[in-house]
Amino acid sequence: MKRLAAMITSLLVVIALLLSACSGAVEQSGTDKPGGEEKAVTLKYWYPASDELVIAEVKSIIVKFEAANPKIKIELTTIPFKDYFQKLSVAYSGGIAPDVHGLGFGQLISTVEQDKYMDLNKFIKAEQWAGSEDMFPSILKAGEWKGGQYGILMPEIRPLVWRKDFFTESGLDPNKPPATIDEIFEFAEKAKVMKDGKTTRAGIDLQTSNGEQSYLSLMLLLGQDIYDDKNNPTFDSPESIALVEKMVALYKSGAIIPANQQALGGTPFQNSQAALAFASSPSLSTLQKAVGADKIGWALPPKGPTGKQTALMLGTFLTMSKSSKHPEESWKFIKFWFDKKNIYDFTLKTGFVPPLKSLKDEYVKVSPENEIIFKVMNDTKGYAPSADWAIHTKYLRIALEESFNGIRPVAEALKDNAKKTRDEIKNK
Numbered sequence: 498m499k500r501l502a503a504m505i506t507s508l509l510v511v512i513a514l515l516l517s518a519c520s521g522a523v524e525q526s527g528t529d530k531p532g533g534e535e536k537a538v539t540l541k542y543w544y545p546a547s548d549e550l551v552i553a554e555v556k557s558i559i560v561k562f563e564a565a566n567p568k569i570k571i572e573l574t575t576i577p578f579k580d581y582f583q584k585l586s587v588a589y590s591g592g593i594a595p596d597v598h599g600l601g602f603g604q605l606i607s608t609v610e611q612d613k614y615m616d617l618n619k620f621i622k623a624e625q626w627a628g629s630e631d632m633f634p635s636i637l638k639a640g641e642w643k644g645g646q647y648g649i650l651m652p653e654i655r656p657l658v659w660r661k662d663f664f665t666e667s668g669l670d671p672n673k674p675p676a677t678i679d680e681i682f683e684f685a686e687k688a689k690v691m692k693d694g695k696t697t698r699a700g701i702d703l704q705t706s707n708g709e710q711s712y713l714s715l716m717l718l719l720g721q722d723i724y725d726d727k728n729n730p731t732f733d734s735p736e737s738i739a740l741v742e743k744m745v746a747l748y749k750s751g752a753i754i755p756a757n758q759q760a761l762g763g764t765p766f767q768n769s770q771a772a773l774a775f776a777s778s779p780s781l782s783t784l785q786k787a788v789g790a791d792k793i794g795w796a797l798p799p800k801g802p803t804g805k806q807t808a809l810m811l812g813t814f815l816t817m818s819k820s821s822k823h824p825e826e827s828w829k830f831i832k833f834w835f836d837k838k839n840i841y842d843f844t845l846k847t848g849f850v851p852p853l854k855s856l857k858d859e860y861v862k863v864s865p866e867n868e869i870i871f872k873v874m875n876d877t878k879g880y881a882p883s884a885d886w887a888i889h890t891k892y893l894r895i896a897l898e899e900s901f902n903g904i905r906p907v908a909e910a911l912k913d914n915a916k917k918t919r920d921e922i923k924n925k
Contacts, residue, residue: 538826539570541595543588545581545813547761550783551847558843562833569826579759589613589818596821597830600648602639602811602879607886609642615817616645620828628835628853636852639879640814648814649835651843652850655714655775655809656873657681659794663688663698663772674796678718681773681799682743688772689752700752702766702774703744705901707758709893714775714809715740717878718801724889726881728922732893733915742907745900755901775809778870779848795869810877812849850874885922892918 542559546552552575559571574595576584582604588594594613605614621629629637632649640648661671667688675681685700703711713723716737723732731737747753754765766774767784775798776784785793797806815834817827833839837853841860844851850870851860861867880886896914900907 537568537570538823539572540597540821540823540827540830541572541574542830543574543576543581543585543595543598545578545599545601546575547577548779548783548847551779554843554846558834558839561839562830565833566826566829569829571830577761579761592820594818594820596823596827597815597817600814600816602650602814603886603890605640605648605814605816606642606880606882607884609647609882610884613819614647615819615821615824615827616647617649617817617828617831618644618646620824620832621646626832628832631837631853631855633852633854633874635810635874635877639810639812640816642882648816649831650812650814650852651840652810652812652852652874652877653778653848654850654870654873654877655710655777655811656869657773657796657798658766658776658781659684659773659796660766660769660771660788660792661794662792664794666690667772671794674794675773675799677799678715678801681715682747685747685752685773686750689750691751696751696754697770699754699765699771700773701747702756702764702771702776703747703753704758704764705748705753705755706898707894708756708897708901709890710758710809710811711775712741712744712893712897714798715744717807717809718798718805720801720803720805720807722878722881723893724881724883724885728883728885730889730892730915730918732889732896733911738908738911741897741900741911745907748901777811777848778850781848783848790864790866795866797869797872805876806873807876807878808873810874810879812879885918885925888918888921892921 544555546555555575556573559573563570578601582601585598620626636650636652637646639650640646657674659674664671669684669687675684681701687700689696689700690698709723716722719736719740721731721734721736724730754770756765758764762768763780764774765771766776767780769788781793798808800806815831817824817831821827837856840853841851841856843849845860845863851857857871861871883889892914896910899905899910904910
């Protein structure tokens with residue numbers, strides 16, 4: 498009998514262990530009751546922003562998502578763009594990356610091959626997501642890498658913009674923007690305002706520090722880029738040297754105010770300190786509210802030598818960490834973000850461009866000027882994918898700063914820094 502009792506006791510212990518293991522498996526699968534009710538899941542979501550208007554709209558989408566998905570909570574962290582990528586890199590290195598996060602254009606295309614991000618095609622193709630068919634082709638292409646879809650872009654574009662009131666004050670026609678690249682420089686000289694030898698209002702907003710974006714807006718009109726499809730830097734080309742020499746001449750004449758592209762306080766045009774700019778669409782939305790939409794003119798960039806009017810397109814990608822423990826819920830959040838109603842409300846209030854073709858008519862009805870946005874979308878270009886994007890932009894920024902500040906002649910600054918770019922890429 499004792500032996501039988503011992504056997505029964507051992508059997509009960511084994512059964513208890515099996516039940517315990519099964520209980521643990523149920524918990525890991527995301528349920529907390531025998532009936533299979535889902536446990537609440539918390540997604541960490543990081544977004545690069547310092548503008549209170551944008552942050553408020555991000556929070557608005559989160560509130561709507563949580564109301565529609567009561568078992569999914571979103572833990573939001575917003576970080577200014579100038580600090581964002583460094584903190585995100587540290588989070589990835591430490592194994593604490595957020596489930597879903599924003600990424601700047603250059604940040605995604607320069608790090609996508611590091612295998613950090615989830616290929617969203619896993620979800621897009623599995624459910625034949627209709628949103629992907631509604632996207633402008635350039636939107637999806639921007640986040641592609643070797644057949645994978647690693648981010649979905651909320652685009653912001655850089656049309657040519659001007660202050661009509663400043664044009665009138667300068668004797669320029671407020672309804673006639675520059676028609677050629679040369680006229681951009683001519684108008685900038687005419688529209689500058691100086692007092693006691695100091696510039697009080699710039700003729701054009703070309704950033705002198707971290708200024709590759711305004712530089713690239715002009716380069717694209719020349720049919721040029723900062724590196725080619727073989728990853729070779731091209732900012733030392735004869736066309737680039739001639740362009741930067743003209744930019745430096747404007748700076749020396751007082752038509753440009755020293756500025757940093759990433760300044761928290763905004764660029765000169767955003768602060769009503771410049772008459773012309775290639776300004777981002779979100780910044781235009783904010784400026785219109787501040788000074789009145791009637792004072793802002795928008796147009797396609799002027800035609801370059803090839804006849805094209807290519808505009809710079811950047812923006813913010815939504816991306817999922819490959820290490821997320823909640824990929825299905827993360828995709829549900831991304832998909833909700835790009836729902837027609839949600840993305841329309843977000844872009845309308847923040848100045849980003851609706852990435853869905855089906856929203857064009859509705860968006861233009863709100864403001865006829867928005868027609869320009871969609872015309873610009875027909876010929877836009879962002880940074881080409883390159884694992885060395887950060888190296889290219891680092892030395893380009895140095896070259897531009899050396900040129901503007903007279904540290905070295907323009908040709909020497911551009912050629913030497915292009916060489917340093919090639920050397921660093923070669924010796925990686």
